Amino acid sequence: SRHKRNATGAKRAQYRKKRKFELGRQAANTKLGAKRIHEVRTRGGNRKFRAMRLDAGNFSWGSEAISRKTRIVAVVYNSSNNELVRTGTLVKNAIVQIDATPFRQWYESHYATPIGARKGKGVVKAESEEIAKTRSNHVQRKIEARKTESKVDAALDHQFAAGRLYACLSSRPGQSGRADGYILEGQELAFYIRKLKK
Amino acid sequence: MSEQIEKAFQKQQGIFQNAKVGAKKSVKNNRWYKEVGLGFKTPKEAIEGHYIDKKCPFTGDVSIRGRILTGEIMSTKMKRTIIIRREYLHFISKYNRYEKRHKNLAAHMSPCFIGVQAGDSVTVGQCRPLSKTVRFNVLKVQKKVVKGAKNFAKF
Numbered sequence: 001s002r003h004k005r006n007a008t009g010a011k012r013a014q015y016r017k018k019r020k021f022e023l024g025r026q027a028a029n030t031k032l033g034a035k036r037i038h039e040v041r042t043r044g045g046n047r048k049f050r051a052m053r054l055d056a057g058n059f060s061w062g063s064e065a066i067s068r069k070t071r072i073v074a075v076v077y078n079s080s081n082n083e084l085v086r087t088g089t090l091v092k093n094a095i096v097q098i099d100a101t102p103f104r105q106w107y108e109s110h111y112a113t114p115i116g117a118r119k120g121k122g123v124v125k126a127e128s129e130e131i132a133k134t135r136s137n138h139v140q141r142k143i144e145a146r147k148t149e150s151k152v153d154a155a156l157d158h159q160f161a162a163g164r165l166y167a168c169l170s171s172r173p174g175q176s177g178r179a180d181g182y183i184l185e186g187q188e189l190a191f192y193i194r195k196l197k198k
Numbered sequence: 199m200s201e202q203i204e205k206a207f208q209k210q211q212g213i214f215q216n217a218k219v220g221a222k223k224s225v226k227n228n229r230w231y232k233e234v235g236l237g238f239k240t241p242k243e244a245i246e247g248h249y250i251d252k253k254c255p256f257t258g259d260v261s262i263r264g265r266i267l268t269g270e271i272m273s274t275k276m277k278r279t280i281i282i283r284r285e286y287l288h289f290i291s292k293y294n295r296y297e298k299r300h301k302n303l304a305a306h307m308s309p310c311f312i313g314v315q316a317g318d319s320v321t322v323g324q325c326r327p328l329s330k331t332v333r334f335n336v337l338k339v340q341k342k343v344v345k346g347a348k349n350f351a352k353f
Contacts, residue, residue: 004330
């Protein structure tokens with residue numbers, strides 16, 4: 001901001017050299033791929049983890065209040081720049097597709113009901129081993145008590161059927177070295193699905 | 199609904215909107231707001247409205263601290279920010295007289311203040327830098343009183 005013009009438009013004269021505290025570093029432009037993270041020494045001796053390539057992250061399913069480490073499949077939407085979608089760059093608030101299997105496994109063990117069952121298919125898939133296994137009396141009662149709250153939104157159900165969930169990154173991969181985020185639900189999900197359809 | 203104009207989903211940072219279907223507490227307007235302190239009343243529109251503004255002092259992530267100034271609105275042409283004109287008198291000791299001076303100030307105006315026009319008087323409070331020139335946020339609007347019979351006001 002010492003190099004910018006004033007609010008009035010006046011050009012500011014340069015009266016000192018560039019200082020180290022006003023430095024800026026190259027952007028990370030984290031891509032999808034096998035994990036590659038560079039460590040950077042920053043001001044005060046602290047570190048930043050510049051993720052150059054990432055393939056997995058810790059994603060939260062907000063309404064169920066659980067998080068699982070999942071593979072990131074693809075970058076699908078970026079509100080700032082379409083170029084970042086084309087090149088598959090991971091940045092905060094990018095919409096990505098993640099692998100649904102850890103969440104499906106958790107759901108089936110927690111509620112003992114199938115999720116993302118494909119309707120309209122004549123052949124009924126055999127109940128997975130996780131659902132059909134025998135449980136102790138105590139565990140069975142707990143599962144019965146949870147049945148009322150096991151309903152999942154239709155839009156999410158579709159995604160589970162396809163095996164891919166839409167999620168939003170909430171961490172900054174170029175700063176923390178991680179690509180963590182949350183699964184899109186409700187109005188946010190509807191908003192982004194509409195954007196993707198265009 | 200109508201406040202989702204941008205390419206990214208606009209929401210208040212920190213409030214969770216996607217509680218499970220059939221949860222016990224379903225508040226119609228799950229909105230977060232705060233009191234800015236120093237005796238400023240938070241407007242009803244800020245509490246009941248649907249706008250999303252991260253720079254609003256009542257529903258966003260800015261704190262009001264430091265100076266509180268007043269001025270007259272000069273222009274409202276920018277998106278969510280206004281220019282205020284503050285007049286003052288400067289004393290010239292040689293001639294024992296005053297001269298008029300003024301300074302302009304850019305301030306962020308939250309969407310909770312509706313129907314604000316140039317000429318209204320406004321109270322602004324200092325906050326952290328919101329842009330290159332904006333360091334103040336509108337806290338209160340005192341509309342300009344049109345004295346006398348109802349003159350023709352352009353609409």
